[in-house]
Structure formats: structure tokens, C-alpha cells
Amino acid sequence: MITQMHVKGLMFDPYNNAYIVVLRDEEHSDMLPIWVGKSEAGAISMSLENVTPPRPMTHDFMKSLLDAYNAKVISVVITDLSDHTYFAKIHLMYEDSEYTVDARPSDAIALALRSNAPVFANDSVITKQSSEELEQWLENLKPEDFGKLDS
Amino acid sequence: MSGIELPKAQDLVEYRVDRILEEANTDTRIVVLARQDGTLDTFPIWVGAAEGNAIKLALDTMITPRPMSHDLIKSFAEHLNITIQRVVIADVKSSTYYATVYTVNKGVERTIDARPSDAISLALRAHCPIYITQDVLNRRSTANLDAWLAKLESKDIGTPEVQET
Numbered sequence: 001m002i003t004q005m006h007v008k009g010l011m012f013d014p015y016n017n018a019y020i021v022v023l024r025d026e027e028h029s030d031m032l033p034i035w036v037g038k039s040e041a042g043a044i045s046m047s048l049e050n051v052t053p054p055r056p057m058t059h060d061f062m063k064s065l066l067d068a069y070n071a072k073v074i075s076v077v078i079t080d081l082s083d084h085t086y087f088a089k090i091h092l093m094y095e096d097s098e099y100t101v102d103a104r105p106s107d108a109i110a111l112a113l114r115s116n117a118p119v120f121a122n123d124s125v126i127t128k129q130s131s132e133e134l135e136q137w138l139e140n141l142k143p144e145d146f147g148k149l150d151s
Numbered sequence: 152m153s154g155i156e157l158p159k160a161q162d163l164v165e166y167r168v169d170r171i172l173e174e175a176n177t178d179t180r181i182v183v184l185a186r187q188d189g190t191l192d193t194f195p196i197w198v199g200a201a202e203g204n205a206i207k208l209a210l211d212t213m214i215t216p217r218p219m220s221h222d223l224i225k226s227f228a229e230h231l232n233i234t235i236q237r238v239v240i241a242d243v244k245s246s247t248y249y250a251t252v253y254t255v256n257k258g259v260e261r262t263i264d265a266r267p268s269d270a271i272s273l274a275l276r277a278h279c280p281i282y283i284t285q286d287v288l289n290r291r292s293t294a295n296l297d298a299w300l301a302k303l304e305s306k307d308i309g310t311p312e313v314q315e316t
Binding site for chain 2: 090
């Protein structure tokens with residue numbers, strides 16, 4: 001079973017010197033935080049804030065390659081979580097065939113945002129990550145911590 | 152064959168990635184390209200730390216547990232049967248370089264604009280040649296560069312840590 005998730009925003013995690021991509025489902029009952037590196041966060045943030053860089057960034061180039069051959073991103077799915085590492089799959093449509101490509105969630109999300117493709121998460125992943133400690137930590141964050149990202 | 156304007160062969164000079172240097176103070180990397188034919192000539196390109204590390208990973212043929220961004224691009228190409236033919240550093244404006252990636256699928260050629268760092272990262276993974284146009288070579292400014300590079304040699308960066316998501 002998979003649930004559609006929305007990218008709610010990016011937060012800085014000072015304890016790990018990393019960024020957290022916060023995904024939430026439609027009803028805001030489930031939350032899936034994914035830790036990503038600085039440059040990966042940058043790639044997602046540019047898309048969330050509709051920033052058009054003067055030169056194509058890595059994921060803009062990635063999308064250009066797919067566009068050049070009329071390949072379309074249908075969806076991305078956060079499929080698995082093991083040892084605190086998330087795994088994702090990108091589903092592509094090309095010449096009436098579907099292709100599934102393994103990716104890191106950060107790449108999958110950065111590409112999905114640029115392609116207006118939906119992001120899903122396996123229910124098992126959402127259940128697995130539900131550590132109370134984490135949710136408390138997230139709840140304690142003020143709205144300002146989310147920056148100006150809202151959607 | 153196609154409507155794409157190809158630079159003339161004599162206008163392209165093939166380079167390879169010689170090494171990646173660390174710019175200590177600014178958290179940037181310098182990708183040093185050297186002429187493939189052995190002629191003594193280096194061509195440095197300043198890139199961000201993440202971009203430099205992506206190139207370094209490919210240069211050292213490091214296998215990462217999960218596909219990095221350029222591995223994913225290569226994977227897309229493989230799945231869709233797209234061949235990455237070559238990458239060309241084709242323009243320079245205000246000290247910023249611009250690259251073009253040449254691809255083909257079933258006889259259909261497509262060119263895609265890219266930053267040199269992405270183009271080089273992909274070229275190393277796709278094992279395709281890297282070219283610089285004679286025009287770009289003519290327009291670079293290399294005053295004191297070799298001396299400056301020599302000074303940096305000792306600071307060759309080690310293996311970058313793989314940034315986990």
C-alpha cells in the first residue's frame with residue numbers, strides 16, 4: 001500500500017548538520033521526515049521556491065534529458081527504510097513502456113517537484129519511522145523553522 | 152542526419168580529468184582537465200564542493216551504496232537506451248563555462264545544456280570523451296595559473312565522504 005505525500009518543507013537539523021525534507025499525507029496524519037545533505041536540500045529548495053538558476057542545476061539537467069526524449073516521470077515512491085537510509089523508485093513512461101529506476105529519495109523528490117509528478121511513500125516506511133521522540137522534536141519546532149516554504 | 156549543428160572536428164580538443172584540487176578557503180573544488188593527446192596544457196574549472204565530490208567519486212570509480220545524482224542520470228540513459236556520446240565545454244561568459252551534452256537514441260540526436268560539472272560527472276560515468284572548443288580555449292585567461300596550481304598540488308583532496316540522504 002502506498003500513500004501520496006506532499007513536500008511540506010525543509011528544515012535545518014543543527015544536531016546532525018543536515019537538512020530534513022518533511023513529507024506529509026493529505027490528511028496531515030502521517031509525517032515522513034527524510035534527512036538529506038546540504039546540496040540535495042538545495043536542489044529541493046530551489047524547486048519549492050520556484051527559483052530558476054542562470055544555469056541548469058543537476059536535476060534541471062536530469063529533467064532536460066528526459067524531456068529531450070519525451071520520457072515522463074509518472075511518480076516517485078519512497079519504498080524502503082533500512083539502517084536509517086531511505087530508498088526510492090522513480091517510475092518513467094517512455095514510448096508506451098514503463099520503467100522503474102532506483103534512486104535516492106532526495107533525487108527522486110527533486111525530480112518529482114520539477115516534473116509535477118506525485119510523491120508516494122510505502123505505508124511500511126511511514127510506520128517504521130514513527131518514533132515518538134522524533135515526532136515530539138518536530139512538534140516542538142516553531143512554524144518559522146519551516147522558513148517561507150508552504151504548500 | 153539531424154538538425155543539430157555540430158562543431159567542426161578541428162574545433163574540438165579532447166581533454167581528460169587530471170585531478171581535483173581543493174580550494175582551501177572557499178569550499179570550492181578545481182577540476183583540472185589535461186589534454187588527452189599528452190600536450191602539456193591544463194584547463195581548470197572551479198566548481199562547488201558537492202559538484203567536485205561527484206566528479207571525484209567517478210574519477211576514483213567509487214561504488215556508493217545508493218546511486219548518486221549522476222549515477223541516476225546514467226541509469227535513466229541506460230533504461231531508455233540513450234547513448235551519451237560526448238560532452239563539450241562550448242562557451243564561456245563572465246568566467247562562467249557552459250557545456251553541452253550530446254546524446255543519441257535510435258539515430259535521433261539531442262543536445263542538452265549543462266554545467267561543466269554535471270557534464271564531466273556524467274562523461275566519467277558514461278565513459279564518453281570530454282571536449283573543449285578551440286573558441287573557449289582561446290578566450291580563457293590563464294595568467295600565472297600554472298604556478299598557482301603547482302602551489303596547490305600538495306593539497307590534493309582525499310576521498311570525499313559520501314553524503315547520505
